[in-house]
Amino acid sequence: MKHLNAITISIGDELLSGKTVDSNNAFISKQLDLIGIPVIKKIIIGDTAQDIKDSLDWAFTQADVITLTGGLGPTHDDITKSVLCDYFHVGLKLYPDLLENLKDRFARRGFKFSEANTSQAEYPDNAALLDNPFGTAQGMHIKHNGNHLFVMAGVPREMEAVTTEQIIPILSKLTQTSISKIDIHSIGVPESTLYEFSKPVLDKYSDLKIAYLPKQGMVTIRVSYPSKSPHEDQKFKDEIFGRIRNLKPKNIYGRDEEVLPVLIGKLLKKNRATVATAESCTGGLVASLITDISGSSEYFQTGFVTYANETKMSMLGVQEQTLIDHGAVSEETVSEMLSGTLSKSGADYALAISGIAGPTGGTEEKPVGTVFIGVAHSEHQNIKRFQFGTNRILNKEMSAFSALNLLRLLIEETNQ
Numbered sequence: 001m002k003h004l005n006a007i008t009i010s011i012g013d014e015l016l017s018g019k020t021v022d023s024n025n026a027f028i029s030k031q032l033d034l035i036g037i038p039v040i041k042k043i044i045i046g047d048t049a050q051d052i053k054d055s056l057d058w059a060f061t062q063a064d065v066i067t068l069t070g071g072l073g074p075t076h077d078d079i080t081k082s083v084l085c086d087y088f089h090v091g092l093k094l095y096p097d098l099l100e101n102l103k104d105r106f107a108r109r110g111f112k113f114s115e116a117n118t119s120q121a122e123y124p125d126n127a128a129l130l131d132n133p134f135g136t137a138q139g140m141h142i143k144h145n146g147n148h149l150f151v152m153a154g155v156p157r158e159m160e161a162v163t164t165e166q167i168i169p170i171l172s173k174l175t176q177t178s179i180s181k182i183d184i185h186s187i188g189v190p191e192s193t194l195y196e197f198s199k200p201v202l203d204k205y206s207d208l209k210i211a212y213l214p215k216q217g218m219v220t221i222r223v224s225y226p227s228k229s230p231h232e233d234q235k236f237k238d239e240i241f242g243r244i245r246n247l248k249p250k251n252i253y254g255r256d257e258e259v260l261p262v263l264i265g266k267l268l269k270k271n272r273a274t275v276a277t278a279e280s281c282t283g284g285l286v287a288s289l290i291t292d293i294s295g296s297s298e299y300f301q302t303g304f305v306t307y308a309n310e311t312k313m314s315m316l317g318v319q320e321q322t323l324i325d326h327g328a329v330s331e332e333t334v335s336e337m338l339s340g341t342l343s344k345s346g347a348d349y350a351l352a353i354s355g356i357a358g359p360t361g362g363t364e365e366k367p368v369g370t371v372f373i374g375v376a377h378s379e380h381q382n383i384k385r386f387q388f389g390t391n392r393i394l395n396k397e398m399s400a401f402s403a404l405n406l407l408r409l410l411i412e413e414t415n416q
Helices: 013-017 024-034 049-062 080-088 096-108 115-121 156-172 191-202 230-247 260-270 285-291 309-316 320-326 331-345 392-414
Strands: 006-011 039-045 065-069 092-094 122-124 128-130 139-144 147-152 179-187 209-215 218-226 252-255 275-279 300-305 349-355 370-377 380-387
Touching: 006 024, 006 049, 013 039, 024 039, 024 065, 024 156, 024 179, 039 049, 049 065, 049 080, 065 156, 080 092, 080 122, 080 139, 096 115, 115 122, 122 139, 128 156, 139 156, 147 156, 179 230, 179 392, 191 209, 191 218, 191 230, 218 230, 230 252, 252 260, 260 285, 260 392, 275 285, 275 331, 285 300, 285 392, 300 309, 300 331, 309 320, 309 331, 320 331, 331 349, 331 370, 331 380, 349 392, 370 392, 380 392
Parallel strands: 006 039, 006 065, 065 147, 275 300, 275 349
Antiparallel strands: 092 122, 128 139, 139 147, 179 218, 179 252, 209 218, 349 370, 370 380
């Protein structure tokens, strides 16, 4: 066995123009990293034969593993298979079983089978086929001078299935080590601060690869390390997460797939509690994040989007005088939104947000990015003022996640 490295190549003029975001390279890189195969270069090229050939020429001299995605459809601009035949000096091989399956597939869907689709049953005769359960373009594995070339359709769902179900098992048998990882999630802590207080803890361990991944007011610490036994891996993850979390429990909230909406759901179900939301500047984003989680009907009661002052009064019972005296973006207004949400919904917990998302609407006293966020249950309210930036979309997202974190802290506090 040996240490392997990889290069990923994505084909498509739409990727170069920016009309389509190249998510395939990121997914493949993540999967390869988990089995200890680092991606050393990522390449995006257009739908031209020479670009494909030049990229392969270079990649074969640099990497042990090359992935190539895109250009496997039945139309005139899908040239990958013909280019591969020319590159390797081989012909196309027709697979009769695939052809019959294609014809049956078209018939079941009530479509006429076009002869152009016959190409979906033809592949370079030096390629081993990799099953694609979600499409007609099979993946390919071509061995060349000791290197491994994997070719897949560019459709993300199809690429992901071929990668995880076919390519990763093949490569796992060739790698010297596999890699485990843990993602530790934080919110409300700058990346530099998170680095400073977590570094002494992480430095106590050897063979760790650390990455700090910031996004919209949140930072994830990704810790990668050589895998051991499942029991030892789990023990290590519990230990390192516990030590990091104990440093700032108000800000370090979860690990791996336990992002805030998931964690909120777990906490509410564990305590057999429900929540309702009242949102102004976020326009229902918090309710959307909560209900993105399957099974959220067990704990999510309702969501009020009270964007206008009139609806704050009519739907939640906010007093007109409160709005006159303090404004919609104020602690006093959010307090009454919380009370109204609890009484109208009957939920155990309430969450309310009112702010100035921008880029207009700010004042000297309350500039753009000023947001009041509150959470409550029957006996307690907690309302905080946040000052975000000037980007409207980022302000909405940061407000929503900050609100979920305040809700997490309240649920944890009231159920200790």
